[in-house]
Every structure is written in C-alpha cells, then in structure tokens.
Amino acid sequence: MFSFVARRLAVAVPTLLILVIISFILMYAAPGGPFNSERPLPPEVLANIEAKYGLDQPFWKRIVDYIWGVVAHFDFGPSFKFKDRSVNDIIAQGFPVTLTYGAISFLVAIVVGISLGTAAAIRQNTWLDYLAVGISIGAQVLPNFVMAPILLLTFTLWLGWLPGGGWNGGEWPYLVMPVIALSTSYMASIARITRSSMLEVLNINFIRTAKAKGLPMRRVIWKHAMKPAMLPVLSYLGPAFVGMITGSVVIDSFFSTGGIGTFFVNSAFTRDYSVMMGITILVGALTIIFNLLVDVLYAWIDPKIRY
Amino acid sequence: MPLGQSEIALAIFIIKSNYGSSAPLRRMRQRKPRAGKRHFYWEILMTLKTTLKATTAAVLFLSGTTVFADGHATHPVTGEVLATDQSFTYRDLDESPSIDPGMAEDSAGGDILRDLFEGLMAQDGDGNLIPGVATGYTVSDDKLVYTFTLRDNAKWSNGEPVTAGDFEYAWKRAASPELASPYSWYIELMSLVNASEVIAGDKDPSELGVTATDDHTLVVTLTQPLPYFPQMVTHYTTFPVPQAVVEEFGADWTKPGNMVSNGAYVLTEHVPQEKLVRERNVNYWDNENTIIEKTTSLVINDENVALTRFLAGELDRTEVPSGQFPALEAEYPNDIMSVPNACSYYYTINMTETGNPALQDAGVRKALSMAVDRDVIVDNVLAGGQKAAYTFTHWATAGFETPDIAEASMTQADRNAEGVALMEAAGYGKDNPLTVDLIYNTSDAHKGIAIAISQMWKQTLGVETVLSNEEWQVFLETRGNQDYQIARAGWCADYTEASTFLDLMQSESGYNDAKYNNPEVDALLAHAKTADNPQADYTAVEQIIARDVPIIPIYHYSADKMLRHTVKGWAYDNFQQNWYSKDLYKVAGE
Numbered sequence: 001m002f003s004f005v006a007r008r009l010a011v012a013v014p015t016l017l018i019l020v021i022i023s024f025i026l027m028y029a030a031p032g033g034p035f036n037s038e039r040p041l042p043p044e045v046l047a048n049i050e051a052k053y054g055l056d057q058p059f060w061k062r063i064v065d066y067i068w069g070v071v072a073h074f075d076f077g078p079s080f081k082f083k084d085r086s087v088n089d090i091i092a093q094g095f096p097v098t099l100t101y102g103a104i105s106f107l108v109a110i111v112v113g114i115s116l117g118t119a120a121a122i123r124q125n126t127w128l129d130y131l132a133v134g135i136s137i138g139a140q141v142l143p144n145f146v147m148a149p150i151l152l153l154t155f156t157l158w159l160g161w162l163p164g165g166g167w168n169g170g171e172w173p174y175l176v177m178p179v180i181a182l183s184t185s186y187m188a189s190i191a192r193i194t195r196s197s198m199l200e201v202l203n204i205n206f207i208r209t210a211k212a213k214g215l216p217m218r219r220v221i222w223k224h225a226m227k228p229a230m231l232p233v234l235s236y237l238g239p240a241f242v243g244m245i246t247g248s249v250v251i252d253s254f255f256s257t258g259g260i261g262t263f264f265v266n267s268a269f270t271r272d273y274s275v276m277m278g279i280t281i282l283v284g285a286l287t288i289i290f291n292l293l294v295d296v297l298y299a300w301i302d303p304k305i306r307y
Numbered sequence: 308m309p310l311g312q313s314e315i316a317l318a319i320f321i322i323k324s325n326y327g328s329s330a331p332l333r334r335m336r337q338r339k340p341r342a343g344k345r346h347f348y349w350e351i352l353m354t355l356k357t358t359l360k361a362t363t364a365a366v367l368f369l370s371g372t373t374v375f376a377d378g379h380a381t382h383p384v385t386g387e388v389l390a391t392d393q394s395f396t397y398r399d400l401d402e403s404p405s406i407d408p409g410m411a412e413d414s415a416g417g418d419i420l421r422d423l424f425e426g427l428m429a430q431d432g433d434g435n436l437i438p439g440v441a442t443g444y445t446v447s448d449d450k451l452v453y454t455f456t457l458r459d460n461a462k463w464s465n466g467e468p469v470t471a472g473d474f475e476y477a478w479k480r481a482a483s484p485e486l487a488s489p490y491s492w493y494i495e496l497m498s499l500v501n502a503s504e505v506i507a508g509d510k511d512p513s514e515l516g517v518t519a520t521d522d523h524t525l526v527v528t529l530t531q532p533l534p535y536f537p538q539m540v541t542h543y544t545t546f547p548v549p550q551a552v553v554e555e556f557g558a559d560w561t562k563p564g565n566m567v568s569n570g571a572y573v574l575t576e577h578v579p580q581e582k583l584v585r586e587r588n589v590n591y592w593d594n595e596n597t598i599i600e601k602t603t604s605l606v607i608n609d610e611n612v613a614l615t616r617f618l619a620g621e622l623d624r625t626e627v628p629s630g631q632f633p634a635l636e637a638e639y640p641n642d643i644m645s646v647p648n649a650c651s652y653y654y655t656i657n658m659t660e661t662g663n664p665a666l667q668d669a670g671v672r673k674a675l676s677m678a679v680d681r682d683v684i685v686d687n688v689l690a691g692g693q694k695a696a697y698t699f700t701h702w703a704t705a706g707f708e709t710p711d712i713a714e715a716s717m718t719q720a721d722r723n724a725e726g727v728a729l730m731e732a733a734g735y736g737k738d739n740p741l742t743v744d745l746i747y748n749t750s751d752a753h754k755g756i757a758i759a760i761s762q763m764w765k766q767t768l769g770v771e772t773v774l775s776n777e778e779w780q781v782f783l784e785t786r787g788n789q790d791y792q793i794a795r796a797g798w799c800a801d802y803t804e805a806s807t808f809l810d811l812m813q814s815e816s817g818y819n820d821a822k823y824n825n826p827e828v829d830a831l832l833a834h835a836k837t838a839d840n841p842q843a844d845y846t847a848v849e850q851i852i853a854r855d856v857p858i859i860p861i862y863h864y865s866a867d868k869m870l871r872h873t874v875k876g877w878a879y880d881n882f883q884q885n886w887y888s889k890d891l892y893k894v895a896g897e
Binding site for chain 1: 401402404405406407410412484487488489491492495503506507508558559561562578579580581582605606607608609611612615616618619621778779780781783784785787796797798817818
C-alpha cells in the first residue's frame, strides 16, 4: 500500500507539470491578452505593463520562471487583472469560501443521496421507490442556474427569510441557498448510483445467505450490502468532491459568495493568465489527491482489489 | 472611456439598507412573509425601531443636522426628515481591477475612489466644477500654466495634512513606467509637459510638468492649451496618494486597515467579488456636511438577481435589466430613473482594403445607415431611456449643440427611399444583393440589435448580412486588426466635451477602427483644440461623418436605474453620472 501511494505521488508531479505546460501554451495561444480593452493602450503604456509582468520575455523563459516561482517560492505571481492583489491573495480569500460551502454541500448530497437511493432499492417498485426516483430525476434535470433564481425569489423576495446573497464570513443564513443549489444535482446522481448498485448487490448470493440465516434487514443492509454497494458511488465521489470544493461559477455569481468559481471563469474571459494558471493548478492538484484517496478507500472497502 | 462588454455592465448599481452581522437572524425573526415591495417598508420600520441609537443621534447632531427629541434629524438645507439609517448600498456588476487611484481603470472603481479620495476639483450634481482640495486656480495668459491653491484644512484620514506634494507625487507615480499603470495615458491626455517622455521611459518622472511650489500651491504646465483641463482634474487618476503609506505597504496599501485616504469616506471592509464598505472619514475637512454614514457596494454579477435583491430591500440602487424598463416603471414609478449616459453605440465600417470592397463606396455606407430604423431600436429593442443617434457625439454632451443632420429630421420612409436609391446607384438591389459581414461581441443585447438591423437592411435594401459573434478578447483583436467588415462598437466620454467622441475620427487615433482618413476632419479637430468656441468645428465634423459614414451611429445611452425613492441628492444631471456619497442622504420612508 505504501509503495502504491508513493508511486502514485511520484506520477502526480510530472502529471501536474504537463498540466501546467499545456495550460500555459493553450492560454497564450488564445487570441487577445489581459491588457486589451475597447480602448487599446498606447504602445508605450502597453510596453511598460508588459515589462512589469514579464510578458516581454521569450515564451520559454516565462514558463520556466513561472514554474520556478511556484515550486521554489509557492508564488503564483500577481494577478494581471486585479492589480491590487496577487494570485495567492485571491486563492487565500476565495478558496476557504468555496471549500466551506462545497464541503457542506458534499455532506448534504451524500447523506440525502445515499439514504434516498438505499430506500428506493430496498422498496423497489413501491411508491417510495417512485418518489425517490422522481425526486432525484427532478433534482437532476433542474440545473442550478434555474434553481438559484427560484430559491432567491422564494426565500428572499417572497418569504423574506434569507439574505439574497453575500458571504459575511460564512454565517449560516448565507450558506443555505448556495448549499441547496449546489448539492441537489450531486445528490440526485448519488441517489441514482446508490439505487442501482444497491439493487445489484441485494441480488448477490451472500445477501441471500444473510437473509436466510435470519438477520434483520437493517443489519443485512448496514453490515453486508452497504460496503460493496458503495464502490461505484465512491468512484463518483472523488471528482464530485473536487468539483464542489473548487466552486461553481453559478453559485458564486448568483449568490455573490466571493468564491474562486467566478475568479476562475472570469480569468479565462479577461485573460488573467496568472489567476487562470493558479486555479488550474489548484484544481489539478486536488483532483490528483482525491483520486488517489478514492483508490486507497477502494482497497479498504473491497478486499478483492490489490495494489 | 471605451465601452466593453464588462464596462457596459459596470455601469450598474443597487442599494440596500445595511445589516450588521446579526441582521439575517434579526430579519428572520421580525420580518413577516409578505410580497416584495411591502417588505421594504416593513424593514425600514424595523430598522427605525431597532437601530435608533444614541451614537447615531450624536453623530447626526455633530454633522450639522437638527435632532429632535424623538430622534428624527432633518436635512440642514431642505428640512426633510432624515431616516435613522443613513447607509447606502448599491450593486456593482463586477469587482474593480484596482482601487489605487493611480492604477484604477473602470467606472465602478471611479465611484469608489470619488468617495475615498478627493481631487483638486470635484463635480456637483449637475456636473459643474466645484472646489475639491483646491479652493481655486489661476491660469496664465498663454493658457499653459495652471496654478492651484489648496485649502489648508484638508487632512488625510490619519490626520496628516494634504499637501500639494501629495498631488505631485501621485501624478508622477501614475505616469511612471515603474508603476506601469494602464491609465498612465490619462496623464498624457492631460497634456502635461514631458508626460509622453516619462511614460516612454525617456525622461525621469521628476521632469513631469507638475510641481508643488509650497504645501498649498500646485503648478501644472501643459504642452498645449486645453479648455477642459480643470474638468480633467476631477478624474481619479489625478487624486492625491499618501506617499508614506504607499512606501510602507507597497501594493498592499489599498487594503482595509492600511489605506489612508483624504475623501469623505475611508475604506473599512473589502472582500473581493463580494463587497466593499466605506464609512465616514471624521478627518475630512467637510465632514460636518456629510450625511450618509456608510456606503456599501455589493458585487452581484446577474442583473436579475440584483433586481430581486433590490425588491427585497437589500439594495438602494441597481440597474434596470435590459428590456424591463417599461414594466418596472409602471410598477415602481418612484423608484426608477433614466438619465442620459455619456456613451454612444455605433457600428464601425472597415474602410481599408481588408474590408468589403463594396463598403469603400460612401453611397453604400450611407444607404446602410439610412436603412437603420433607430426608433425601432430604441423604442422596441431597448425600451429604456435611450435616444436615436444620428451624430457620434452624445446629444447631452456639455456645450455641444447637436448639428442639423438631414436624415435626422426625415421620416423613416424617406430615409429608406434614399437608401434604396443610393444602393441602386452603386449597382446593388434585390436582383444583385450585397452581402456584408457584421460582427459583435457575445452578448444578448448586441445580438438583438444586430438581428434587428440585419432585418432592416434585408427588407429595405435587400442586403444579406452574415452575423457572427466573437468572445470579447477575440473580438477586440479582430476589430483592432481591421479583420472585419462591419463591427459593433461603443464609446463613453472621458470628459464632458465633444472632442472626447470626435477625436476618434482623427486619422491617427488608435481607436479609429474604421481607419477613416479625412484631412479635412483632422484639420477641423486640430482647430477645435484651441478655438474659443469649437462648436462650428464639431458641427462640420459631424456633418462630414454623416456624409462619409465611417461609422453608423445607432443610439445614445441612458442610465436606467432603480433608485430607492428615499435616497435623495442623486447626481441626476451629471452627464457622466459621477456621484458622490457625501452628497446623498436618505429621508425617512413612509
């Protein structure tokens, strides 16, 4: 196991490096630049700015300097657009926000999704099953950019229960709508995967044996069926978790949460190269880490898997 | 100021009565679930009851207003009863790139900076020049040397006096290649001696034409007379900057806690992409006349979300979402405003050989312009306070008299007939249709207009239009490289004088994407720079543009906003919509 983890981590470094290089090339290949605007800057002004951000350097030097800055100083450079802050500042401010609402949404999605899916599987083809499937399909087809305004109209304008947006340091009234909007579609996917995988497991011989020896259903589910039924769910959860904690531009822009989701998407539009790279690396690194974590959990759950 | 995808939207605001940290809880307990508008009054009522504190009353008392025994203050001039809660909350579309006066580059940042800092001169609600840190100025006979006299009671928020040296430092800093400000060109636009050389790095910033001869005297030397120069020193790039603070904190000096400013407000909270809070600066020289205690800008990307939050009472000001003006005006007549906004929307036509050969013919260009039914665009597509444009210069520009353009007074039927005749003369018609490409940057608003216009061209002239949209950065490059035939464009005034628009028609202008080159226009524009009354030149230029049609003016912008009716003192007649929180106040709501 240890050597497996070590091997995977060793592969992660070149993976990230390739990610950085490819993103870097793609980014500079895109037309336009961070300092374009409807009013083109006079050439001498542009020259000063390019010199300040090192854009007058040859491409290979820019990429080497960038990687060196990240590796040696953990410095992702200054933001090209937000002139008063560095990429480190932006991530330090935005990532805790997305991490908070993302992690809470993740917990909500898991708890509700697995419960719904399991209940539906146990009571297959009953009203409970149909209800659970109905809810999850409904939640799946309602995209969060539709959900967000509906929540806002309901809870802010009509009922007046919740503030319409903002973060305010993560106080709970500010969390409710982002969490609902972000978790529903994940919850729906988890419910569907859980249901089908649970149905499959419940038909396997060892479950029949467990039932035959007179174990109560609750014990059969918890003790015997849950672990194997979770395997497909688990492989979904790794990327889902990363997707949730790295933020959603929909959540950030509808609820003004100030997370990194908006920064990420806007950086692509405004060609804010350094912010785009910084967040790409963050998402890439988290993806690698959580995929590794899922693999390790797999081995723990399923004794058949060996490394 | 250019009008980009982001900047168009950057002209957006909302207001909200501010809540402390326990606010949502308080609201949850107190607020009864009722429909939209009533909430606000309920809230006002609650706010009145709960936030009436001795401190507030004391501050209001100190600020020169009368406080009655029951706690209601009145406005010192108008006598209106003031609301207890003097906080103003508005919407910004996006986070501003910078709130450093030397680095700032967008209008939303300008709104923030006008509260935090004070320049030599300022504007009143009508856009007239009023004293700021300077009490006045004198100008030399050759109109090249301006001498500003600074008031002696101006202070920084840390209590230090504001000196002429602070301005000298700020201007030299803004121009320096070391700071590399995207707005350093503004110093060049001001025509300061050596500005171009300093920016290009050929001369040291110390040689810039601005000198503090003593703490209260600032002498500015220009390379050419600029009639509108005093207006230019109301812009944020010219605001003073505290040298000691900048040197102590470096780029972090604009963070709350570090920032020292000389305006009516100080920065107290800033969470990028969420909010920015500024509160009364007790060291401001005119603090006693400030009524608004706290101004908050909330970043809300989606205009419909912002409108919902306005209706829920969280904001005092926001944009009217496009196309919703008539409906909102009918429902909330007291909470909506529409004033001219200093921008023009137009199509630019590529006049170089990379363009469409048919469009080299002025007659064809004129026909396309004639066939655009501007009234349909402004009344049906936009449905706000916009006005049909036949001139490039915005109709409301100060001192500008809209010249007589023949087609402006024609009926659309006549315009169409003339357009058809011009097309036929050029050899095009329904049998031999002209095909043109039209590009716009991706946006539903631009798309709607482009579709409407392509239909007009098709129906009237039989012209086939190939529409395509491009992502903003790609679009700028395509248009800037003359890799287009017809492209959408917008331009906002940098100052209130017609040359801010018409200079784009100058052959050497970097913003002349049509590459229009007419020596007559160049000569007229050069003459206008020093003329005592340049109106005749501007009239001639507009008439030549209408004849040559390098651009097709479509409409002049208006600022359509929701503004809570309890907010008073708004700068309605300020053409650039430069407003100052210190001029606002909230009256008690009914």
